[in-house]
Structure formats: structure tokens, C-alpha cells
Amino acid sequence: MKKRVTLTFPKRTVQMAVTYRLAKDFNVAANIIRAQVAPNQIGKLVLDLLGDIDAIEAALEWMRSQDINVSLASREILIDEESCIDCGLCTGVCPTGALTLAPETFKLQFHRSRCVVCEQCIPTCPVQAISTNF
Structure with missing residues (x-):
């Protein structure tokens, strides 16, 4: 399954290695489409997530628990x-x-x-x- 998501990071979590954790902990591949990340600023990532539907849902829940705003991207x-x-x-x-x-x-x-x-x-x-x- 593939899902495109937009992640918005608060200043305190912008240094978190999210794509590493997605791969290691959830077996979800993350293709970075767009990134706006800088120290001590709000960060944004647009990612294509690829993996088992249950693993993607678990990864999304984990990100939300880390105060990362997750929204499904359906823009064109x-x-x-x-x-x-x-x-x-x-x-x-x-x-x-x-x-x-x-x-x-x-x-x-x-x-x-x-x-x-x-x-x-x-x-x-x-x-x-x-x-x-x-």
C-alpha cells in the first residue's frame, strides 16, 4: 500500500530521525517528496509511505504520539x-x-x-x- 502524507513537526521534534524509525521500527519505506526542515523552526515533510497497510497505520499513530501533525495529502x-x-x-x-x-x-x-x-x-x-x- 502507498500513502502520501504531510508531516508538520513542532520545533522540539524537528531533529527526530523519523524516516529511520519508519524503516527500522515499522518496516515502512519513506520517499521524501518535499522537505522544509531547519533547526529550531517548524518543519514540514511530504512523504510517500510504502508498506503493509497495518504497518503504515501503526507508523502514523506513532508519529501522532510524538506530536507530529499528520495529514493525508490528496492535493494535485x-x-x-x-x-x-x-x-x-x-x-x-x-x-x-x-x-x-x-x-x-x-x-x-x-x-x-x-x-x-x-x-x-x-x-x-x-x-x-x-x-x-x-
Whole structure:
């Protein structure tokens, strides 16, 4: 089973080795999609968790018991095709190649299956044609 979660750490738990504990104690693989972590500040991680459903649920409960806010991520990137001017600026910041320009038409193409919802494209769009559904 695979679940995408967003973790928000209070300042006092930001140094905790969460991904290590997930693997060691719960046999849950954690793929880090996005991380904003700094000492003595609130931290955020977006993770894909992969493992047995019961192990993932146990890991989520453990994280909550450590005062880590856990929310299931169900966001996706939305492209307003009417507003988009196909400038391609978003393609330069997309780390997974989910946003590309078609070579023959130079129209923006969005490959949803490659998108990790890192949101780097949103502030890059000069006409605000990119947003999330959340």
C-alpha cells in the first residue's frame, strides 16, 4: 500500500530521525517528496509511505504520539488551460518532468503521473494558471 502524507513537526521534534524509525521500527519505506526542515523552526515533510497497510497505520499513530501533525495529502496540481500562455517557465523548475512543452506545437503538456506536487511551478507561472485543488 502507498500513502502520501504531510508531516508538520513542532520545533522540539524537528531533529527526530523519523524516516529511520519508519524503516527500522515499522518496516515502512519513506520517499521524501518535499522537505522544509531547519533547526529550531517548524518543519514540514511530504512523504510517500510504502508498506503493509497495518504497518503504515501503526507508523502514523506513532508519529501522532510524538506530536507530529499528520495529514493525508490528496492535493494535485491544476492547470487552467484557458489562462496558460504556454510560455514554458514552469517546465524549467519541474524536477520530475511532469511539465513539458510539446516539441511540435510548443503547447504545455502535463503528465500527472510524474507530478509529486512539489508546487515549485505555482510561483513560477506569470499568469497564475497553475494552482492546487486544496
